[in-house]
Amino acid sequence: MKVTLQVWRQKNRTTTGDFVSYDVENVSGDMSFFEMLDMLNNSLISEGEDPISFDHDCREGICGTCGVSINGRAHGPLKGVTTCQLHMRSFSDGDVLVVEPWRASAFPVIRDLVVDRTSFDKIMEAGGYVSIKTGGTPDANAIPIPKFDAEEAMDSASCIGCGACVASCKNSSAMLFVGAKVSQFALLPQGKVERKERALNMVATMDDEGFGNCSNTGACEVECPKEISIINIARLNREFFKASFN
Amino acid sequence: MAWFFKFINSSIGKKFIMALTGLLLSLFLIIHLGNNLLLLVDEDIFNSLVGGLGGLKPLVRVIEVLLAILFMIHIINGIRLTIQNKKSSPQGNKVNSGTETASISSQTMAISGITILAFLIFHLRTIWVKFQEMHASQDHEFFNVVAESNIGFGNIWITIFYIIALILLSMHLKHGFQSAFQTFGLSDSRYKTIINCIAVFFWFVIPGLFITIAIYFGFFFNN
Ligand code: HEM
Ligand code: SF4
Ligand code: FES
Numbered sequence: 248m249k250v251t252l253q254v255w256r257q258k259n260r261t262t263t264g265d266f267v268s269y270d271v272e273n274v275s276g277d278m279s280f281f282e283m284l285d286m287l288n289n290s291l292i293s294e295g296e297d298p299i300s301f302d303h304d305c306r307e308g309i310c311g312t313c314g315v316s317i318n319g320r321a322h323g324p325l326k327g328v329t330t331c332q333l334h335m336r337s338f339s340d341g342d343v344l345v346v347e348p349w350r351a352s353a354f355p356v357i358r359d360l361v362v363d364r365t366s367f368d369k370i371m372e373a374g375g376y377v378s379i380k381t382g383g384t385p386d387a388n389a390i391p392i393p394k395f396d397a398e399e400a401m402d403s404a405s406c407i408g409c410g411a412c413v414a415s416c417k418n419s420s421a422m423l424f425v426g427a428k429v430s431q432f433a434l435l436p437q438g439k440v441e442r443k444e445r446a447l448n449m450v451a452t453m454d455d456e457g458f459g460n461c462s463n464t465g466a467c468e469v470e471c472p473k474e475i476s477i478i479n480i481a482r483l484n485r486e487f488f489k490a491s492f493n
Numbered sequence: 494m495a496w497f498f499k500f501i502n503s504s505i506g507k508k509f510i511m512a513l514t515g516l517l518l519s520l521f522l523i524i525h526l527g528n529n530l531l532l533l534v535d536e537d538i539f540n541s542l543v544g545g546l547g548g549l550k551p552l553v554r555v556i557e558v559l560l561a562i563l564f565m566i567h568i569i570n571g572i573r574l575t576i577q578n579k580k581s582s583p584q585g586n587k588v589n590s591g592t593e594t595a596s597i598s599s600q601t602m603a604i605s606g607i608t609i610l611a612f613l614i615f616h617l618r619t620i621w622v623k624f625q626e627m628h629a630s631q632d633h634e635f636f637n638v639v640a641e642s643n644i645g646f647g648n649i650w651i652t653i654f655y656i657i658a659l660i661l662l663s664m665h666l667k668h669g670f671q672s673a674f675q676t677f678g679l680s681d682s683r684y685k686t687i688i689n690c691i692a693v694f695f696w697f698v699i700p701g702l703f704i705t706i707a708i709y710f711g712f713f714f715n716n
Contacts, residue, residue, distance in 0.1 A: 253587075266587065316586050316588075318588045319586045319587070319588035319589050319590040319591075319593075320590055320593070320594070345586075345587050345588045347586055347587060350582065350584050350585060350586055351581065351582060352580065352581050352582065352583055353581065415590070415594055416582070417578070417582060417585075417595070417600060418578035418581055418582055419578075419581040419582040420504075420578075420581070422504075450503055450504065450505060451503070453504065454503055454504050457580075457581055458504075458581055459504075459577060459578040459580075459581030459582055460504040460507055460508060460574050460577060460578055461504065461505075461508060462574075462578070462599060462602065462672070463599065463668070463671075463672040463675045463676065464594075464595035464596070464599035464600060464668075465594075465595055465596075465599070466590070466594035466595040469593075469594040469595070470594060477675065477680075478680070478681040480675065481675055481678045481679070481680045481681050482678065482681075483505075483678075484505055484508075484509075484675075484676060484677065484678035485678035487503075487505045488505075488509075488678065491496060491499070491500045491503075491506070492496075492500075
């Protein structure tokens with residue numbers, strides 16, 4: 248099949264970018280979206296042009312490095328997948344696909360489809376860890392944890408930090424990401440020790456980094472490739488209240 | 494006090510203020526609707542109730558001032574949120590995902606809010622001002638002003654404006670009411686079902702009954 252891409256091209260942080268149109272032919276439905284871009288880049292290179300820069304690493308949906316908006320949808324139209332796990336069979340012959348980087352002032356574009364997500368790292372540095380010695384792998388059930396809490400914590404911990412929640416939010420709010428990170432620790436005994444500082448510091452850093460305020464539109468949970476629920480945002484709010492009031 | 498200012502200036506704190514003032518304003522709607530439904534019941538009962546409120550001036554004044562303060566906080570904080578959010582998201586996508594990922598009402602809170610404000614100013618400058626004058630001059634024909642006069646439902650354009658504003662109020666509350674409980678962190682609690690039922694009352698039943706009053710007087714009573 249054949250698709251037409253309108254890709255955001257931008258030289259560096261300081262220049263302004265624009266859309267450039269490319270026709271890509273001989274696309275197979277079994278190609279991943281990135282394999283299709285690889286094919287396009289090969290032909291751009293052989294024509295002596297600059298290839299399109301995009302972030303990717305594992306290409307199996309676990310590292311959180313990749314992510315572009317396709318026709319306004321973060322990670323493309325398919326639910327619960329990262330861009331690297333999206334295949335061209337999700338599109339049809341003749342489709343026009345507008346491919347853009349994540350748009351948020353806290354995620355400045357570095358080049359083409361690549362954005363700088365240092366702001367997420369800073370939020371993690373502010374509290375996304377436990378500072379107790381955890382030692383080696385403990386015996387199973389040495390610390391009793393209710394099944395429900397363990398499941399919830401695992402769900403929250405499946406956030407890969409891709410930033411699709413920010414990109415899909417009209418306010419560029421990072422509440423789903425921070426909610427998932429705060430929850431994953433707040434639900435488990437090892438994380439409860441520092442829960443207050445964590446909630447306060449991570450939210451303060453999130454605000455300082457220029458993310459917007461959550462409007463509870465729910466777009467983030469629709470676009471999150473790990474289907475993190477906005478229940479995590481409700482829990483973050485509770486953690487933050489408890490930490491603020493005493 | 495330092496913790497308090499820190500809290501209300503944080504992103505979550507600002508949301509908390511929005512939710513709290515919004516819910517308190519919603520409570521006023523119940524009282525106002527109760528009062529207005531009497532329009533459909535009986536002219537004399539309506540007139541004597543409104544007349545009676547004139548006698549409770551000091552209490553009514555206190556409530557009015559409280560409402561005005563709630564409105565101011567809600568509006569100023571709402572404008573602040575909207576401006577900051579625009580700044581965080583200066584460049585949207587070329588293709589907008591529209592309603593594929595979020596409801597219309599959730600994306601138009603500022604627009605619906607501003608329409609409600611415009612309505613409110615108009616409503617106060619016409620009906621409320623007129624009623625104050627009538628209280629002062631012992632004229633108690635309140636019903637006629639609402640039902641027949643050209644600052645009330647005697648004027649078809651005013652009727653239409655009321656209906657549009659009420660539809661936007663309904664949208665504002667459709668998102669706002671449940672959003673407030675998400676903001677409080679109660680959306681996943683065991684009260685979830687009750688909250689959802691009360692939400693329907695606020696975004697559907699209340700604006701619906703207000704609209705019923707407008708339609709009845711605007712299109713049937715005067716013809
Ligand atoms: C007078 C004009 C009004 C303006 C300009 C206004 C504006 C806004 C804005 C901008 C938001 C925040 C939305 C967001 O964060 O995305 C909001 C939320 C809300 N508003 Fe209003 N509003 C107005 C009137 C009202 C009235 C009359 C009521 C109730 C009767 C109300 C109830 C609410 C509620 C419950 C929320 C949700 C709280 C939350 O964010 O969780 N508003 N409003
Ligand atoms: S919450 Fe979901 S969308 Fe947001 S960073 Fe984590 S995995 Fe990505
Ligand atoms: S490249 Fe690792 S998640 Fe897509």
